[in-house]
Amino acid sequence: MDLNLLDRSLAARGEPPYRARQVWEWAARGAGSYEEMTNIPAALRAELEREVPLSSLAVEREDRSRDGTRKALLRTADDRPVEAVLMTYLDGRRSVCVSSQSGCPLTCAFCATGAMRFGRNLTASEILDQVLHFKRSDKVDHVVFMGMGEPMMNVDAVIAACERLPSVGVAASRTTVSTVGWVPGIERLTADGPPVRLALSLHAADPALRSELMPVNDRYPLSEVLEACRAWREARGKRVFVEYVMLAGVNDRYEQAVALAEALVPREAFKVNLIPYNPTGAGFEGSSRSAIDAFAAALRVHRVPVTVRLTRGRDIDAACGQLAGAVASRSDGAPAPAG
Numbered sequence: 292m293d294l295n296l297l298d299r300s301l302a303a304r305g306e307p308p309y310r311a312r313q314v315w316e317w318a319a320r321g322a323g324s325y326e327e328m329t330n331i332p333a334a335l336r337a338e339l340e341r342e343v344p345l346s347s348l349a350v351e352r353e354d355r356s357r358d359g360t361r362k363a364l365l366r367t368a369d370d371r372p373v374e375a376v377l378m379t380y381l382d383g384r385r386s387v388c389v390s391s392q393s394g395c396p397l398t399c400a401f402c403a404t405g406a407m408r409f410g411r412n413l414t415a416s417e418i419l420d421q422v423l424h425f426k427r428s429d430k431v432d433h434v435v436f437m438g439m440g441e442p443m444m445n446v447d448a449v450i451a452a453c454e455r456l457p458s459v460g461v462a463a464s465r466t467t468v469s470t471v472g473w474v475p476g477i478e479r480l481t482a483d484g485p486p487v488r489l490a491l492s493l494h495a496a497d498p499a500l501r502s503e504l505m506p507v508n509d510r511y512p513l514s515e516v517l518e519a520c521r522a523w524r525e526a527r528g529k530r531v532f533v534e535y536v537m538l539a540g541v542n543d544r545y546e547q548a549v550a551l552a553e554a555l556v557p558r559e560a561f562k563v564n565l566i567p568y569n570p571t572g573a574g575f576e577g578s579s580r581s582a583i584d585a586f587a588a589a590l591r592v593h594r595v596p597v598t599v600r601l602t603r604g605r606d607i608d609a610a611c612g613q614l615a616g617a618v619a620s621r622s623d624g625a626p627a628p629a630g
């Protein structure tokens with residue numbers, strides 16, 4: 292729901308300030324229509340129905356994976372594509388992966404989103420509406436900002452969305468904001484953000500290789516990024532989750548694990564998640580299971596805490612790095628990073 296539009300509409304009618312909160316509480320609980328909002332006068336409900344759409348995003352399509360993952364392709368009012376994914380886990384967790392931008396101005400070599408044209412930053416309402424889309428038909432208890440876009444380039448809206456997530460049922464401790472290393476955003480989140488978790492997409496400790504994979508490294512070198520992460524740890528007392536996508540023959544060798552371990556000091560400030568790669572047609576292959584296990588073992592020998600991430604939604608291009616492939620090829624005319 293466009294919360295600014297809601298505020299303006301209610302103010303224009305001279306409604307008391309608590310009305311916006313009442314409407315939001317219903318939306319946050321997953322209400323599917325204004326009719327359900329029984330503590331709002333019927334005449335006002337009818338007017339809001341006409342003026343303030345229940346969601347700022349229209350649903351274009353939704354796919355469901357064999358493993359239960361759901362991927363929604365949504366559209367903003369100005370026709371920008373946005374993808375969001377609901378991942379379901381055997382232990383009952385329901386996690387929504389949200390986009391913070393339509394497209395992405397950064398051009399990480401392995402990522403489908405980076406290959407599509409950048410649209411714009413999403414508003415806080417558009418971020419929240421991705422979560423509410425799933426909340427209307429399922430439980431949601433975790434949110435990760437790992438969809439399309441670099442959240443730290445849109446940090447005001449990301450913080451505003453994070454601040455409202457607890458009312459949707461997602462505690463700050465269950466919200467993870469991910470970054471490729473946009474230092475000003477990390478510093479802002481450290482200073483002003485709610486008590487969320489921070490994840491850093493690192494992918495290579497070697498500067499030349501990291502710049503090749505992630506051009507943002509030329510602007511904010513890894514040493515500066517890790518310094519900002521250490522400041523986060525210092526200020527928040529929380530460790531940073533390091534995401535490392537495993538690319539066969541590119542960043543999965545023993546000595547690269549050692550270089551990663553050497554970069555992650557102090558040890559207690561970081562935890563590594565190794566991510567099996569989902570091909571996007573960008574010319575990379577995922578590392579084999581044995582290569583991933585050997586990399587993890589090398590990190591453990593160096594006392595780096597590490598887990599190997601489950602991959603979800605691979606068959607519907609909903610896994611990490613795959614978002615936007617279908618959107619770009621179907622709707623934008625941008626180069627199709629065929630998944």
Ligand code: SF4
Pocket residue numbers: 395396397398399402403404405406438439440441471
């Ligand atoms: S990995 Fe993230 S920052 Fe890099 S191009 Fe993809 S969406 Fe953008």
